[in-house]
Amino acid sequence: MSGWKNLCRLLPIVALAMFVLTGCGDPYLSALDPKGPVAESQLSLIKLSFYIMLGVFIVVMVIFTYVLVKFRKRPGQTGIPKQVEGNHKLEIIWTTIPIILLLVLAIPTVITTFDLAEKFPSEDVVNVKVTAHQFWWEFDYPDLEVSTGQDLYIPTGKKVQFQLTSADVIHSFWVPALAGKTDTNPGMVNHMWFQADQPGVYQGKCAELCGPSHALMDFKVVAVSPEEFDTWVGKMKAAAERTPATATAQQGQEIFNKSCLGCHAVGGQGGKMGPNLTAFGDRDKVAGILEYNKENIAAWIHDPQSKKPGNLMPAFGDKLSDQEIDSLVEYLDGLKINE
Ligand code: HEC
Ligand SMILES: [Cu+2]
Known part of the structure; x- marks a missing residue:
């Protein structure tokens, strides 16, 4: 009886998990399904740290289980087992292994960080100034003299270089399928870039708690072919007429x-x-x-x-x-x- 009751208590958790996992199904709102070079190299770092963690987890669990079984209390056993303190060999081993693992993590991370910074585009780019507002996004194209709200148009196969700032509080600019997040801070400008390889609509989110409607601060990146992008710019300019x-x-x-x-x-x-x-x-x-x-x-x-x-x-x-x-x-x- 009480067993059933406990099972029923699990129902809301299972329902919640299903709900949350369905959210993960959106192909264009996932860092695990990258659609451009920046997100791809960042995903390789996510994978590296995941596999290292998985390895550590498995090794720890195997040793843990072995110790549980080997040193379990046996029938007739009395008193506390022999206490062991200080073992130089073991201490050196479990200090060295994490250092090596951290190095294995750190070296590719630093290399990727510098690599992304080095690839920071200098020419043949689309410049976009992003200004975050409670609770919407402003996109200005300074070289093209065009502005949009909520929908960010970009050409495919071209680097888009962002200058990010905020009109009020701290927000964070995040398009999971194209790149990791970058904060937008009032009074200062952060830089980042990304590129979309395929045409498509990529969902964006504000990733920094910024007020009551933070969760509703969605935007879209609309990637179109370079020709379509030029047409779009022309039409935006002609709109004044x-x-x-x-x-x-x-x-x-x-x-x-x-x-x-x-x-x-x-x-x-x-x-x-x-x-x-x-x-x-x-x-x-x-x-x-x-x-x-x-x-x-x-x-x-x-x-x-x-x-x-x-x-x-x-x-x-x-x-x-x-x-x-x-x-x-x-x-x-x-x-x-x-x-
Ligand atoms: C004091 C400034 C202000 C005035 C005046 C104002 N708005 Fe707005 N409006 C905003 C802000 C700020 C937002 C964005 C709200 C958000 O999404 O957080 C907005 C959003 C909108 C949107 C949604 C835009 C989108 O991106 O989808 C529409 C439509 C709109 N306003 C229409 C109007 C109309 C019509 C009027 C005049 C009757 C008006 N607004 C007057 C500030 C203003
Ligand atoms: Cu925000």
Whole structure:
């Protein structure tokens, strides 16, 4: 009876484990499935330390089991066994082995670190300035004069060189399939680079607890062929020339320019307090987390706090009528650069 009860208690743990392990199935959110040279060399270090640990674990367990069996208490045995203290030979052995193991770990780690730093690209790169905000990501391409929010476009087969900083607290920039994390610290600039070999969408995460919506601070790396990338840059620049397609969207644009443009840029104009919305209509997520559809866009404008607690966008549900919000949604949904 009590045995069953105990088994039932294990159920939530098993359920949780299944839930967590399903998360590991996402092919583009795993450091164990690298999609570029930086992540590949980092994975080789992960494997090396894993196999060393596994070796140590097996040796320790074998000795442990042997000692348990050999020196177990036998029937009729009385008193405590003979106590042994100080054994130079053993002490030298168990000091030397860890030193050797640490060297085996340290040498490739140092070599890889220097190697990645040496390969730090100098020419023929795409420069991106990453600014982390509570709770979204800003990507500026200083040489191309283009900016995006949440979605980072990069060309495949080319090194992308990052300058990382933060607008508020410490965040950490992490695209598991492409490279290890790098902190973004306010008031200073960190550097890193990576490269995606294949086209694809690679998930990114903030990896440093940064406030109530830290867990919702997702972004995407969209890797496309170099030709497509150039086309994308051209379209982003041409976006300044667009005009709203309908009268409703036109009304939405007027409201947007009055109430939103101070924080959100569209087509090179506007503030940087919120994500750049130039290609918002092409997104497949709203605010990085909600499924992209008109209801969710309207719900976000109504009350952003209920979607992402602690974020820095004010609610407009009590300032704008439903009709005004609908026209804003129509305007935002028309902000596409891909037809
Ligand atoms: C005080 C600055 C501020 C104002 C004014 C503002 N926003 Fe925002 N907005 C933000 C911030 C900050 C975020 C990012 C929130 C987050 O994800 O943490 C955001 C996010 C968004 C998003 C989601 C963007 C994305 O990347 O998916 C939309 C859509 C949006 N705002 C629309 C509007 C509209 C429409 C207005 C005007 C009615 C407006 N905002 C006014 C600061 C502002
Ligand atoms: Cu963060």
